[in-house]
Amino acid sequence: MVDFLIKIAVIALYTTIAMLVGILFMGIGRKIVARVHNRVGPPVYQGFIDIAKLLTKKTNISHGWIYDLALLFSLTGIILTILFLPIGGVKLLGTEGDAFLVLYLLAIPALGFALGAGASGNPNAAIGVMRALVMMLSYELPFVITMIALMIYYDTSSIAQIVELQRARWAIMIPPFMLAAAVADMALQGMLMEAPFDIPTAPHEIASGPMAEFGGKHLGSLMLYKAGTIVAYTTLFVDLFLGGGVVMHDGSILSYIVNFAVWFLLILLIFTLSLLINASFPRFRIEQAFKFYWKYEALLAFISLIWVYLMVIS
Amino acid sequence: MLELIFTALLVASFVTLFVKNGRVAAVISLIASLLPVAAIIDWGNEFGLKIFSFGLEKSMDFPIAGITMHFSVTALAWFFGVMIFFLIPPIMLFSYSFFEKNRGFFPFMLFLITAVFGILLASDFLTLFFFWELMAASSFILVYMGRDRKAIISYLSFSVLSAVLILTGIALIYSQNGTLLFSNVAFSADEVTVSAIILMIAGFAVKSALMPLHAWAPFVYSKADEPFVAFLSGGLSKMGYYGMFLMLFALPGAKILQQYFDSTVATYILALIGAISAFIGTLLAFMEDDLRKLLAYSSIAQLGYIAVGFGIGSSLAITGALFQAFNHAFFKSVLFLAAGAVAYRTGKWKISELGGVAYKMPFTFMAALFSIFALAAIPITSGFAAKWLLYEAAVSNKYIFITPIMLIASVGAFLYSFRILYGVFLGENRHDDIKEAPLPMVAGMFLLVMPLIIFLIFPGYMLDMMHSALVNAGIGTVSHTNYVISTGMASYNTIAVVVGMMIAMIPAFLIYVLRKHRNIDFKDNFLAGEPYEIYGHISMHAANNFYKPIEDVLMPYLRRGATSFYMALYNAMGRVSKTVRRIYTGLSQDYAIYVAVFLLIIMGWLIW
Numbered sequence: 001m002v003d004f005l006i007k008i009a010v011i012a013l014y015t016t017i018a019m020l021v022g023i024l025f026m027g028i029g030r031k032i033v034a035r036v037h038n039r040v041g042p043p044v045y046q047g048f049i050d051i052a053k054l055l056t057k058k059t060n061i062s063h064g065w066i067y068d069l070a071l072l073f074s075l076t077g078i079i080l081t082i083l084f085l086p087i088g089g090v091k092l093l094g095t096e097g098d099a100f101l102v103l104y105l106l107a108i109p110a111l112g113f114a115l116g117a118g119a120s121g122n123p124n125a126a127i128g129v130m131r132a133l134v135m136m137l138s139y140e141l142p143f144v145i146t147m148i149a150l151m152i153y154y155d156t157s158s159i160a161q162i163v164e165l166q167r168a169r170w171a172i173m174i175p176p177f178m179l180a181a182a183v184a185d186m187a188l189q190g191m192l193m194e195a196p197f198d199i200p201t202a203p204h205e206i207a208s209g210p211m212a213e214f215g216g217k218h219l220g221s222l223m224l225y226k227a228g229t230i231v232a233y234t235t236l237f238v239d240l241f242l243g244g245g246v247v248m249h250d251g252s253i254l255s256y257i258v259n260f261a262v263w264f265l266l267i268l269l270i271f272t273l274s275l276l277i278n279a280s281f282p283r284f285r286i287e288q289a290f291k292f293y294w295k296y297e298a299l300l301a302f303i304s305l306i307w308v309y310l311m312v313i314s
Numbered sequence: 315m316l317e318l319i320f321t322a323l324l325v326a327s328f329v330t331l332f333v334k335n336g337r338v339a340a341v342i343s344l345i346a347s348l349l350p351v352a353a354i355i356d357w358g359n360e361f362g363l364k365i366f367s368f369g370l371e372k373s374m375d376f377p378i379a380g381i382t383m384h385f386s387v388t389a390l391a392w393f394f395g396v397m398i399f400f401l402i403p404p405i406m407l408f409s410y411s412f413f414e415k416n417r418g419f420f421p422f423m424l425f426l427i428t429a430v431f432g433i434l435l436a437s438d439f440l441t442l443f444f445f446w447e448l449m450a451a452s453s454f455i456l457v458y459m460g461r462d463r464k465a466i467i468s469y470l471s472f473s474v475l476s477a478v479l480i481l482t483g484i485a486l487i488y489s490q491n492g493t494l495l496f497s498n499v500a501f502s503a504d505e506v507t508v509s510a511i512i513l514m515i516a517g518f519a520v521k522s523a524l525m526p527l528h529a530w531a532p533f534v535y536s537k538a539d540e541p542f543v544a545f546l547s548g549g550l551s552k553m554g555y556y557g558m559f560l561m562l563f564a565l566p567g568a569k570i571l572q573q574y575f576d577s578t579v580a581t582y583i584l585a586l587i588g589a590i591s592a593f594i595g596t597l598l599a600f601m602e603d604d605l606r607k608l609l610a611y612s613s614i615a616q617l618g619y620i621a622v623g624f625g626i627g628s629s630l631a632i633t634g635a636l637f638q639a640f641n642h643a644f645f646k647s648v649l650f651l652a653a654g655a656v657a658y659r660t661g662k663w664k665i666s667e668l669g670g671v672a673y674k675m676p677f678t679f680m681a682a683l684f685s686i687f688a689l690a691a692i693p694i695t696s697g698f699a700a701k702w703l704l705y706e707a708a709v710s711n712k713y714i715f716i717t718p719i720m721l722i723a724s725v726g727a728f729l730y731s732f733r734i735l736y737g738v739f740l741g742e743n744r745h746d747d748i749k750e751a752p753l754p755m756v757a758g759m760f761l762l763v764m765p766l767i768i769f770l771i772f773p774g775y776m777l778d779m780m781h782s783a784l785v786n787a788g789i790g791t792v793s794h795t796n797y798v799i800s801t802g803m804a805s806y807n808t809i810a811v812v813v814g815m816m817i818a819m820i821p822a823f824l825i826y827v828l829r830k831h832r833n834i835d836f837k838d839n840f841l842a843g844e845p846y847e848i849y850g851h852i853s854m855h856a857a858n859n860f861y862k863p864i865e866d867v868l869m870p871y872l873r874r875g876a877t878s879f880y881m882a883l884y885n886a887m888g889r890v891s892k893t894v895r896r897i898y899t900g901l902s903q904d905y906a907i908y909v910a911v912f913l914l915i916i917m918g919w920l921i922w
Contacts, residue, residue, distance in 0.1 A: 011817065060831035066672060066679075066740065068826065075822035076815060083814050093814055098804035100705050101811070103721075107692050107728060114732055118740035119672075123856040126736055130856075133729045134864050137722070144721040151709045151803070158804035217829040221822060286863040302718075309714050 011083060011092050018082050018235075021264065022227030023047040028268070029230075029275050036279035047227065054220030061215060066119035070214070071221045073112020078228030081105040085235045086163050088263035089246035090256070094160035099147055102159065102236065103140075109225055110136070113210060120213035128209020131286050132193075132200035138293035139190035139197075145301035146180040146187075149308040150240055153177075159239050166243035176307035181241040183301045188270070190293065191233045194278035199286050234267035242266050316374045316385065316435075319349050320428060327424035330416065339420040340410035346424055347402040350431050354395045361392045362778045373437070383444070384437040384495060389782035390564055391434040393636065394556045396779060397643045398434075398549040401762065402427060408651050408758035409541045411751070412658060418459055419539055425452040426545075433553060439484045439494040442557075447477060453542075453550060462537035468530040468880075472520050475527075479517030480557075486510035501566055503573040511567045515558055515584070522554030524621055525591040528614045529880045535610035536663075540654025543606070547613045548647035552639050555620050559632075563787040568627055578627070585625025589719040591618030596726035597872060600733055601865050603858075605653050605663050608730055609646070615723060616642045616689065619704055622720060626707050629790040630801055634703025636780050637773070641697050641766065645685035648762045649734075652682040655751035655759070656738060665733060666858040670743030675750050679739045681759035686731045688766045691724055693811050696769035696776070699799065703792070706801045733860055742855035771808055772796050 026047035034041025062068055084102050086094045097105075110132070117125035151157045153174075154165045162171075171177040190197040201209045214222055238245055245263030248255035284292065326346035333339040355363065356370045373386030387395075406423075413419055429452060432445030450473040457469045484494070487510045491499050501507050516527070523531040535543050561567040562581075571580040595615030602608040616638070623635020653663075655678045662668050672679035688697030701724060708717040750756065769776045774796035784791050793800050797808045859865070897908070 008817065015818075055825060055829065057829070060829050061834050062831040063835070064673065064833060065676075068831075071826055072819065072822045075825070076819040079818035079821065080811075080815050083818065093807075093810050096805070096807035096810035096814075098806065100702050101693065101698075101806060104691055104693055104698055105811075107690065108694070111687075111690070111692065111728070111732075115735065115740070118732075118736040121670075121740075121742055121854060123741075123854055126741060126856040126860075129732060129736070130860055131863075133732055134861065137725055137729060137864070140725045141718065141722045144725075145718045148709060148714065148717050148721075152712050152714070155710075156803045157706060157709055161804070217825050217831065221825050224821075287867050290864055290867055305714050305718075309712065312712065 010090070014087055014090060014092055015079050015082055018087060018231045019079075019224060019227060021267075022229075022231040023051060023224070025230045025268070025271055026223075026227055029271065032272060032275045033279045036276065047223070051220050051223050051227075054215075054223065055217055057216040057220075060217050062218070063119055063121065063213070067116050067218070069112050069119075070116020071218050073115070074109040074225040075221045075228070077105060077108030077110075077112060078225050078232060080108065081232050082228060082235070084159075085232060086160050086239055086244050087235060088256070088259040088261075089163065089244050090259075091160040091163075094163075095158065098157040099151065099159050099162075099240075100157060103144070103147075106232065109229075113222065113225070116214070116218070117210035117212075122212045124206040124208075124212045125210050127206050128200050128202075128212070131202075131206075132210065134286055134290060135190050135193075135197060135200055138290045139187040139297075142183050142293055142297035142301040143187035143191075145298065145305050146184045147240065149176065149180050149301075149305040152305075152312055153308050159236075163239050163244035163246060167246070167249060170241065170243040172241045176304045176311065177241060179300060179307075180304040181237075183297050183304065184237060184241065185270070185273070186297055187293070188233055188237055189274055189277060190289070192230060192271075192274055194274050196277075196281040196284045197289055198278070198283055199289060202283060230271060231267065234270045235263070237270055238263060238266045315370055316353075317376065319353055320431070322346060322349055323424055323428040323431065327421045327428065330424060331418075331421040333416055333420075336413035336416045336420075337410060339416040340406060340413065343420045343424055344403055344406040344410070347399075347406050347427060350395070350399040350427060351403060353431075354392065354399050357387050357392050358396075361389050361782050363396070374435075381440065383441045385432075385435040385441070386437045387435055388437075388564070389786050390556070390559060393780050393783045394552060394639075395434050397552055397640050398430060399427075400765075401545060401549050401643055401647055404758040404761040405541050405544055405647065405651070406758075407754045407761070408544075408654070410754045412539075412541055412654060412755065419456065419542060422452045422455050423542065423545070426456070426550075430549070430553065434556065437496050439487065439496070439499075443477075443480060443484055446480065446553075449550070449553065450477060453546065456542045456546075457534050457538050459539065460534075460537035462533065465530075465533040465537040467884075469534045472527065472530040476517045476520035479513045479520070483510040483514035483517065486513070496560075496565060499565060501570045503570050507570060508574045511561055511571060512580070514561050515567075518554040518557035518561070519621075520554070522551045522558070522617050522620070523614050524554075524587060524618065525594060525614065526879075528591065528595075531614055532607045532610040535613065535650075536604055536606035540650055540657065544647040544650035544654070547609070547650060548643040551613065551617055552643060555617075555624070555635075555639055558621075558624055559636075559787075562624060562627075563632070563789060566788075581625045581627050583625070585622045585713070585716055588618040588621025588623075588625055589716045589723070591615065591621065592723040593618075593719050593726075594872070596723045596730065597868055600726065600730035600861050601869070602730075603665055605656075605665050605668070605734070605738060606650075608665070608733065609649055609653060612649075612689065612727070612730060613642075613646055615727070616646065618723075619701065619720065622716060623704050623707065626704075626711055626713065626716075628707050628711060629784065630703055630710065630792055631707035632784065632789055633777060633780065633792045634700050634707055636783075637696075637700035637703060637769075637776055640776065641688055641695075641700050641769075644762050644765050645688035645695075645697065648681050648685040648759050649689070651755070651759050651762070652678050652685070653738075655755050658755070659748040659751060660745055665737035665860075666855075668738045668744070669741045669855040669857060670739075671745060671748070672739035673743050674745060674748045675739075677756045678751050678759065681756070681763050682739065683735070684763045684766060686735060690727045690731045694770065694815075695766040696773060697766065699769070699773040699776075699806065699808070702806055703799070703801070706803055710801065710803050729861065733857075737855075737857040737860065741857065744855065771812060773799055773806075773808055 027044040031041045083093045114129045330339040376383040429449035436442040520527045592615045599611035620635045623631040688695040691697045691701040
């Protein structure tokens, strides 16, 4: 029982920290993009201000229980996903599921969000969801191929196990996975909805798409969801290719802190990379994005998969 | 006592033929459809589902017209029985409200159930074929009642194709063995047996709508009565996979194929066909505007996964395939029934004409939502465990082509799921004058959703149920407890997911509860309080050509499909027949000339 409570406490601590990191990253992101655009930009803690404001609003408007599902599903789903991802080598529930489970858990918030957007009745929201789903279909193909390459190489589908097996050498140092990581990083660009793949939320075209009608606590929780996705996707990438940021293995208190710090730096690095691409590119059209992922990205991913396959069977 | 069940079903079928009132016929059918369920529960004592027992026999020989029909229940048949017969009472409950008058649905449905019962119990090929044809005939009449020429012709021709393939296979097996009993048939790796196996699998694949033998499904699914289509997609399509399992694993077909080709190429092709079915079916599904056709393509896609599992052939894969078959039986029935309930209230099938139904029919929406979770394999229902097993199997066998195709097809399922959710149930409220579907319909749908939730938390029960079928076939089972499935590569703990979800829900729930909100009609919001009527000419529902951007990219590649091939074949046959018909001019002197020419040829041949 005590073990169970300790586990719950650790889970609560890590998810809280992860969410806070996500909110901080939203502020850092706006700052970085502003600096690239030669603007001053908002302070780095702007994300906290925004979310606090939205969650404490007195007037909240709902359009029925299906609309509220967006709030419940999106936040629940993203926190649940974070529970299944090893953070800095700490496996919260990481041994209870695997990479496929994480892929499908990531669909829970997206679907909840889509339901709420659909129930808001705004046609722009529906178009935004359509674009988001088409983007999902696009970037998932190269991403799952790289993931399968990792699974075949390490002969496991558990993310915790993959992190464990990268002790000696991070996956990105193995030649085929350099290619795979490059592909997965572009898929990450789509997952994070950063330019040139910010098609679903394109503010100038479809009035921010899915969130067009959200406000107050609903929008606040969707911003929390957005913060969560930044952490979840970058952590997924770091876990798969960069050894989860684990550099010390002795299990001391210090190792936890060091691993956490390395994890933080790595996801910040990945996120900054994504932001720099975001700041320098205009937006694709949806069919261009689709072709980009299914033609070039998928081909490169497949080359890395075949490469790995040949390495494994020989 | 077994013959009593057959007799009772046939008598009920005969009685309902003369009952004009749909309600009475539905009640009779409901009671009759509980008989096979009772039989399944009784046999469950041996195969892992202990509820009650009244001592039904497990095998029966029935001599008729000089031959003996052999019946016996195997673990495999029992598992498929659980999958199929538990569907029928809820469907009958649904039909109670769906059919005002008895126009022939009930008698032929009962006849169909009898045939399915016979197929599952058959323990020789002749009995199997006999009941297979009874099934084809009665389902054909049910299709015929849809009165759609394309549906009737395509179903008839593909049923005949299936029958010919299966009968040829049986004949070849008989010529090799001299016996038709499953227990006596001994397969050997020669050309005749191998071609028999391949022919029979192709014959069964017609029923399970595997590409490229799927062309009948979209026409039939979109034109027949909904309760029947629910059973056709949920139940009957599994009969094809029952036959495949029988040929490949219960009889050692897979091993023979492997010996003959000296590799796993034949079963690999089956898996590849399944994966391509899943992929193409998904792409076709999200471009479809007719709700029933969308569900038909989705059926083709979801059934493809089962073929992948059978093709891979490891214990993981087959467990996943059977689990997927079970899930599909339930969630696809619910979706078709929900489509039927929506059409019952609105009279519309086109997604672009529907919209906002969920606000008036919340319970139908909830049932449909849960089955969509299962369809999209989201881990809120048991749909995920099945697909997970299949992915694990494919990755652990290092299938580098099949795994990505399967995964991306499953992502595509989100796309058409949302098309259903948004296009039909959400968005602009276009139907202010409808109300919730009648209670029996809603009850039927919720009964069918229940297994999806039970097996989410306890997938181990499902694995226990198929345990003896797999062991009898010599496949071996996946190690599991009630809620943890472990494979060589990873494990999946359902309790961790459920408990984790409860913990993860706390912040969202607190935000939801602590900040009060008020409900406002969405029209007030984005029209800024202006009267809705002045915007009456603007459609607020973005459901027409929903996936247009991606359609533009993909359509050029999909235009040359199997369906267009069959249509070309159909048209060519028509032209040939027209040419042939010119011989029959209707003038007696022409016929006299034909006879004379024929006689001359005969004479010439004799003299020569």
